Amino acid sequence: MEFFELAERKRRWSVFDDIPWEKWEERFADPVLATCAETFLGVEMYLPDYVAEGLNLTRDSFGQAWFHVNWGYEESKHGLALREYLVRTGQRSEEQMRDYERTILSKSWELPFRTPRRMFVYGALQEKVTWMSYRGQRERAIAVGDPVMTEICRLIARDEAAHSDFYQKALIACIQEDEPGTLRDILHVLENFRMPGEELLPDYETRTQVAMGTGVSRETFFRDVLAPLFKKIGITRKDLIRARHATVEQRSTIVGSESR
Numbered sequence: 001m002e003f004f005e006l007a008e009r010k011r012r013w014s015v016f017d018d019i020p021w022e023k024w025e026e027r028f029a030d031p032v033l034a035t036c037a038e039t040f041l042g043v044e045m046y047l048p049d050y051v052a053e054g055l056n057l058t059r060d061s062f063g064q065a066w067f068h069v070n071w072g073y074e075e076s077k078h079g080l081a082l083r084e085y086l087v088r089t090g091q092r093s094e095e096q097m098r099d100y101e102r103t104i105l106s107k108s109w110e111l112p113f114r115t116p117r118r119m120f121v122y123g124a125l126q127e128k129v130t131w132m133s134y135r136g137q138r139e140r141a142i143a144v145g146d147p148v149m150t151e152i153c154r155l156i157a158r159d160e161a162a163h164s165d166f167y168q169k170a171l172i173a174c175i176q177e178d179e180p181g182t183l184r185d186i187l188h189v190l191e192n193f194r195m196p197g198e199e200l201l202p203d204y205e206t207r208t209q210v211a212m213g214t215g216v217s218r219e220t221f222f223r224d225v226l227a228p229l230f231k232k233i234g235i236t237r238k239d240l241i242r243a244r245h246a247t248v249e250q251r252s253t254i255v256g257s258e259s260r
């Protein structure tokens, strides 16, 4: 409820009224900005799968299910704003967009983890990485002087930061409820973490290299994603190492007792 109230009061924005579309000029056209916008749009476009799969997982919990629907609404504007940007600025045609949509939606996204708690960990990480991508894109837009992309990225990045924050708070509650189990889940998700576009987007490798130029790298992942996450939820790397040892010991006890 707190998340929803804050979103309604402070974070609502309109694709039509809050983006300074009229300020765009031909000289702002930049192939890297456009390719990144198209890549991020691709990731945002798996929304039907994100909403459907997530909702199925959380439908028994009123709070989680309602959060998820509101989250989906916010995400839907990200895709809309990016799509509008590419078409309105003439950097992509309607026809190209439709081809892109067909390619993107010919595949579907599947839940990377099967429990709500693991999905909280995934959400906390994924939303923060996404926030980082938009932050990088915004910096490039400022450098190029494009006021439209700058504002789009500011609005989207603010949403993504709020999403990551929500999942981090959910994790704090999980730790209070079951610390060893939550630590094991954090470990599991970290070991298997992949961004949603990795196996789905066309030319992901090339696209990532372009995106790397806008600020997402291994170093920034540790510095800007993992370290603040650990700090916020009150855990350390040592806690995770202990959790790993405990898991290994548990496994060998099970294997030992099975072979006896």
Ligand SMILES: [Fe+2]
Binding pocket: 044, 075, 078, 130, 156, 160
């Ligand atoms: Fe988004």
Ligand SMILES: [Fe+2]
Binding pocket: 075, 127, 130, 159, 160, 163
């Ligand atoms: Fe998000």
